[in-house]
Amino acid sequence: MSHQIIESLKGKLIVSCQALEDEPFFGSEFMARFAISADKGNAVGIRANTPSDIMAIRKVTKLPLIGLWKKDYDGYEVYITPTMEEVRCVIEAGADIVAMDATFRDRPGDMNLAEIVQEVRRNFNVLLMADVSTFEEGIAAERLGFDVISTTLSGYTPYSPQREEPDFQLIANLSRSVKIPVMAEGRIHSPEQAIQCLKEGAYAVVIGGAITRPHAITKKYTEAMEKFIHC
Numbered sequence: 001m002s003h004q005i006i007e008s009l010k011g012k013l014i015v016s017c018q019a020l021e022d023e024p025f026f027g028s029e030f031m032a033r034f035a036i037s038a039d040k041g042n043a044v045g046i047r048a049n050t051p052s053d054i055m056a057i058r059k060v061t062k063l064p065l066i067g068l069w070k071k072d073y074d075g076y077e078v079y080i081t082p083t084m085e086e087v088r089c090v091i092e093a094g095a096d097i098v099a100m101d102a103t104f105r106d107r108p109g110d111m112n113l114a115e116i117v118q119e120v121r122r123n124f125n126v127l128l129m130a131d132v133s134t135f136e137e138g139i140a141a142e143r144l145g146f147d148v149i150s151t152t153l154s155g156y157t158p159y160s161p162q163r164e165e166p167d168f169q170l171i172a173n174l175s176r177s178v179k180i181p182v183m184a185e186g187r188i189h190s191p192e193q194a195i196q197c198l199k200e201g202a203y204a205v206v207i208g209g210a211i212t213r214p215h216a217i218t219k220k221y222t223e224a225m226e227k228f229i230h231c
């Protein structure tokens with residue numbers, strides 16, 4: 001079953017349907033609508049944040065669901081499914097794949113990343129996605145036993161390249177070096193960039209903001225037009 005899920009994503013698009021509290025589309029009912037739209041547009045998977053969004057999306061689509069839970073802990077930078085507690089809640093909400101921060105940074109809670117992976121393997125039948133920001137983190141994630149790597153956090157740790165574009169280099173380097181699938185994720189804003197990710201070796205492509213953050217999409221147009229007017 002797990003292998004079938006991974007196989008079904010190959011060469012295809014996963015849509016990240018997320019809105020934080022300060023965003024206009026915040027709310028599980030909106031995220032469920034975005035998931036239905038993604039399904040209608042022939043995406044093959046959904047990525048979603050929080051148990052309540054995951055549950056709402058589970059009700060409206062059969063597509064494989066990558067779940068995470070963004071949670072801030074005082075004094076820590078890791079926020080994507082940081083501890084076993086969030087991992088458990090994401091699984092119970094119905095995720096097929098749990099995405100978690102797999103950077104080398106300190107994490108809250110009393111378990112390290114290796115212990116969390118082992119705990120999941122002992123108790124649950126779920127796939128694990130490692131959100132990484134560098135090549136070394138990706139290599140380490142494969143060794144720890146993750147099923148899939150995603151380039152999600154490149155540009156979001158102070159020590160990874162800060163770019164406006166997707167991190168094509170990381171996608172290419174990891175795809176060449178690991179045996180598990182590498183997903184391209186982060187700042188993919190056009191079909192051409194999505195195809196470039198596949199050319200670099202990405203197993204599948206995850207797109208969020210360019211599809212599900214209308215205020216950010218609007219801003220791209222208004223800023224481009226402003227620039228034109230003023231030059």
Ligand SMILES: CC(=O)N[C@H](C=O)[C@@H](O)[C@H](O)[C@H](O)COP(=O)(O)O
Nearest residue numbers: 016152156186187188207208209210
């Ligand atoms: C860095 C971080 O917290 N990324 C989050 C991970 O779940 C989401 O906010 C992104 O929308 C997602 O990764 C897709 O990326 P983009 O929206 O750039 O297509």
